[in-house]
Amino acid sequence: MRAINEWCRWVLPVLLLMICPAVFAQGHQEAGYPDLRAPAPDYVLRNVAHYPKTTVRANDMKGKHVILDFWGVGCVVCIQSFPKMDSLQKKYAGRLQIFLVGLQEKNRDVAGYYEIFRKRSNLQLASASDSTTFKQFVPSTVPHLVWIDDKGIVQAVTLSEDVKAANIDSFLAGRPFPFMDVSAAALKARKMEVDPLKPLLIGGNGGNDTNYLYRSVLSRWRPGMGSASSPQIDDFLRRKGIPKYQATGVPADVLFLIAYFGTTLFALNDPGNYPYPIVHSGDSAVFRPQGPTGMLYNYELQVPPDRAAKNTLMRMMQRDLTNYFQVEGEVKEMEVPCLRLIVSDERKARKHITAGTPQGKGWVPERGYFETVNMPIGQLPKLLAYRLPGRAEEKYAIDDTHLDAPVSLQLHAEAENLDSIREALRKKGFDLVPGAIRRRALVVRDGKKLQQ
Structure with missing residues (x-):
């Protein structure tokens, strides 16, 4: 369920920092971040790709409406918004320029990962990998988008959900529009x-x-x-x-x-x-x-x-x-959909049974790579499936290998593509197949008494 996916993105960092999904800028909130209805900080975008210039300065954008979309490899929500941003860029070509600005972290190739995703999704968005500008603009978490008008004035600082055609139309026309303010000043006040x-x-x-x-x-x-x-x-x-x-x-x-x-x-x-x-x-x-x-x-x-x-x-x-x-809940046993990790070739699979201290690493998506070392096999299905697109219940994964042993695996696959994961697993003697299993589940329905 998508809501659980959002739980993973916002709450699990307190428990084990899941996943995700938000990338935290370095340092604490301080003066210098963009303020609403004030001139944007003087910025330079470096390592720009899919744009006529490889370096873009704030002065280059005077007279143009710009949205700077800051993101990181660990932010699944950011990455899932790229196709929408690409469609809006095409719709408003010549009137609006969108730049993706990725945080170049140590040992994380943000530009390389964007290229993988861009080619797979046929995107044409301009992108930059520039940690200096990222830290200059982002006080807390991503997604973080800064809207700068043709006079160089910051008109909005938003999340990706506020980037929609109606708001862009108002932005281009110089009209106010509703958005969740995530500027440094607004975050500090709250x-x-x-x-x-x-x-x-x-x-x-x-x-x-x-x-x-x-x-x-x-x-x-x-x-x-x-x-x-x-x-x-x-x-x-x-x-x-x-x-x-x-x-x-x-x-x-x-x-x-x-x-x-x-x-x-x-x-x-x-x-x-x-x-x-x-x-x-x-x-x-x-x-x-x-x-x-x-x-x-x-x-x-x-x-x-x-x-x-x-x-x-x-x-x-x-x-x-x-x-x-206005709903009622009931816990009952029933069949639920799942992805089952199974053994497809026992001879191949047993070659990956190991012993020792677990050193599981999981996905390195920008390299199309997955690795585990001595990982308990019961943990493997969730790690394999968590970056797949869709609601969380659509990628509920369980261990059905009956091996009950740690494994060491190296897979070359696309983290967001089930067919790619399955193909890589089959080479190792495993597979991740759709199925169903009986579980105690919470069923939530509209309350009959409450409707009367």
């Missing part, structure tokens, strides 16, 4: 709005103090608030202070998993449970947010000490979610 280590509404943390016996709070998340969540509802019960569960910057389906399983299953890793809610609701878009900030929430539940039990918190949380989202 930075301490919610402190995940303190109770909401206490001591001015997110609002004024109130007098309550117990409470639950649900609010929309905004960039700058931070993202944090325990993977299990009873983790907070073991800490000193008011018994509570708190999560900031998480999608709705993560809240539902906590409410009905008591865990997101990432930490529990129970193979008998399916880690994505199955949604049968007219408002299913709530569970599949578009973009890194679409439908992310802050939630907190506090109870008196005499009610501080895991099952009590789960029941209360279920009621809160039912009341707000």
Whole structure:
């Protein structure tokens, strides 16, 4: 499910920094970043490709509308937006210039990876690999896009989800348009709005103090608030202070998993449970947010000490979610789709069984390369599949090899292409095949009583 994919992008960094997906600029927020309705900093784009010049200066762009799209190899959301950006560049050719500006990290070939993706997707976007300009413009995370008008004035600093035809039309016409402001000043203003280590509404943390016996709070998340969540509802019960569960910057389906399983299953890793809610609701878009900030929430539940039990918190949380989202959940055993890692040639596969200290590296996508050393084979399917396109439940992968041993593999394949991965695996005696498996799953439906 896409919402879980967004959980991976925003919340998992607190747990194990998944994946992803956001790339953090070096250093702290400081003066010098672009300000709205102010002249853009004097910049130089170096190592420019697919553009008449290999070096582009700010003065070269005077009289032109420009969008600088900053990205990194680790940002899956950035990369998935490239085809959209390419289409918009073609639509507004001659009126708007879009530059992709990649962060050149140590041992990561951002320009090389873009070439691989560009050729595969037939893109024509101009690109630059320039860490100096990246650090000059990006205060926090990517995606990070700076809109500069024909007079050199910064009109917007946005996420990729705000780059759409209607906004571009307004930008070119000099009209204001709605967007999520992620400029350095806006992020700094919101930075301490919610402190995940303190109770909401206490001591001015997110609002004024109130007098309550117990409470639950649900609010929309905004960039700058931070993202944090325990993977299990009873983790907070073991800490000193008011018994509570708190999560900031998480999608709705993560809240539902906590409410009905008591865990997101990432930490529990129970193979008998399916880690994505199955949604049968007219408002299913709530569970599949578009973009890194679409439908992310802050939630907190506090109870008196005499009610501080895991099952009590789960029941209360279920009621809160039912009341707000107008849906009901049920845990049941059923068949769910999956990708199964199997042995296709036992003789070949057994050559890759090894022993020793695990040194798994995973994907190096810009090189079309995957490597593991002494990795427990149960971890292999998830690592192979996590960069595949689509919703998270469409790439739910399990180990069905029955080997129960560590393996060492080197694969040459495209991380975002299942056919390419399968072809590389078959050469090693394995395969990743679509199938189904029985699991305990959370099914979410519109509530009958609530509809009456």
